[in-house]
Amino acid sequence: MQIILGITGGVAAYKSAELARLLVNQGHRVRCILTEAGARFITPLTLTSLTGEPCYGANPDQGEWRASPNIEHIELARWADLVAVVPATANILGKAANGLASDLLSTLLLATRAPVLWAPAMNTGMWEHPAVQANLARLRSFGHAVVDPGEGVLACGEEGSGKLAEVASIAEAIQVHGTPKLRILSGRRVLITSGPTREDLDPVRTLTNRSTGAMGIELARALRDVGAKVQLVLGGDLAAPWGVETVRVRSAQQMLEACEARWADSDGLLAAAAVADQRPESPSSEKVKKGDGAETVVLVRTPDILARLSASRRQDQWVVGFAAESEQHLAHASAKLAKKGLDAVLVNDVQGGRGFGAQANTLTPVTASGPHPAIGPLSKDQLARAVVQWWAHQLELRPD
Ligand SMILES: Cc1cc2nc3c(=O)[nH]c(=O)nc-3n(C[C@H](O)[C@H](O)[C@H](O)COP(=O)(O)O)c2cc1C
Known part of the structure; x- marks a missing residue:
C-alpha cells in the first residue's frame, strides 16, 4: 500500500516514527507530511531516514509549499492508497471536519479520494469536549475510520482517555481500512x-x-x-x-x-x-x-x-x-x-x-x-x- 502519514503537533508525534518504520517493514511505502506544529516535535530528517521517501509539509529547508512543477497536494492525494493522521490533534480534526485547507496536510485531506484514518491524541479535557466529539462524528460520517485513544497517564500529567492508541493497533487498523473489501465475504x-x-x-x-x-x-x-x-x-x-x-x-x-x-x-x-x-x-x-x-x-x-x-x-x-x-x-x-x-x-x-x-x-x-x-x-x-x-x-x- 502507498500510505501518506500525516503527523500533527502533539507530544505523541515521536510515536509516528515507530509507526512509519513498522509500516515500511510490513512492505508498505510511506510518505510523511508534517504540520508546522508537528515539525516542532519530530524532524523531517528522522522520517525521511526511516521511510526512504521525502518528507513533505513543514520543512526547515523547503517550507510548507515546495516549488514543484507538480502541484504537490494533488500529486500526493492521488499517490495515496490511504491517508493516516497519527497523532491527530484537536486542531486538525476540527479543520478536516469543516473543510478548512490552510496547509499541505489539511488541503491534501480535502483533495484525496483515498480512505482516511485518524488516531487522535490529546489531553482528556480536550478529548471529551463536545466540539471534538462532534468533529469526530462528522469525520466518521464521511466514511473516515477513527482509532480511539486509550486510557493512561498523559504527557500533561493527567490520567484519563486521550492517550494515542498502541502503534501496533494503529498499523492493524490501517491494514483493515486500506484493504479493498470482497463482496462475497463482506459482512459475512x-x-x-x-x-x-x-x-x-x-x-x-x-x-x-x-x-x-x-x-x-x-x-x-x-x-x-x-x-x-x-x-x-x-x-x-x-x-x-x-x-x-x-x-x-x-x-x-x-x-x-x-x-x-x-x-x-x-x-x-x-x-x-x-x-x-x-x-x-x-x-x-x-x-x-x-x-x-x-x-x-x-x-x-x-x-x-x-x-x-x-x-x-x-x-x-x-x-x-x-x-x-x-x-x-x-x-x-x-x-x-x-x-x-x-x-x-x-x-x-x-x-x-x-x-x-x-x-x-x-x-x-x-x-x-x-x-x-x-x-x-x-x-x-x-x-x-x-x-x-x-x-x-x-x-x-x-x-x-
Ligand atoms: C507541548 C505541547 C503539546 C501539545 N500536545 C497536543 C496534543 O497532544 N494534542 C493536541 O490536540 N494538541 C496538542 N498541542 C496543541 C497543538 O500543538 C496546537 O493546537 C497546534 O496548533 C496544532 O497544530 P496542527 O494541528 O496543525 O499540528 C500541544 C501543544 C504543545 C505546545
Missing part, C-alpha cells in the same frame, strides 16, 4: 478455529501438539481485512489479532462447546485448529508422582469438531477444513473431504516438521473436483491472504 460471519488443544494428564502435565495457531490467526486477519465478521476460537499462547472477536479455549471439548455456541449464527467455518484426537481417560486432580518402571496412560477419543459442525450445517453454510499430513497428503485430504462432507480441504505437507510456527508454508486445496494448484510457498500472512482470495473465488463460482 466466519467462524475460525486455530491453534493446538491441550488435554491435561494432571494439574502440571498436558498432551498437546506442535501447532502454534499462527496460520488461523493470519486467516482471521485476512478475512477481517476483506470485510468479514470473524469469530476466532483459539488454542495456544499467541496473542489474539486486533479487531477480531476471540474466544480462548484449552481442550477439544471446550473448543467444541465454543464453536457449537456460535455455529448457527455463522455463514462459514474455517477449521484450522490442530485438535487433539485423544485425551487421557482419567486425568488426575493431583500431580502424578513418578514411578520406577514403564507407565501406561489410557487415551480415549475427543469429539471430532469438524465432523460435528459439518453434520449439523445448513445448506447455506460452508465448511473448509485443514489437514496436516506427512505422507500421501492429497489422498488423505480427499478422504477427509468425503468422510466429513466438507466443501474444501487445504492440505499441508508437514514431513520433516514443515509448516509449523513462523516458517513459510504451502497449502494445496482439494475439493470435490480434485486437487487445485498449490498456494505458496509464502509467509503465513501472505498465504492467508492468498487462501482467502482463492476461497472467495470458489464461493463466487458456487450456484446460489
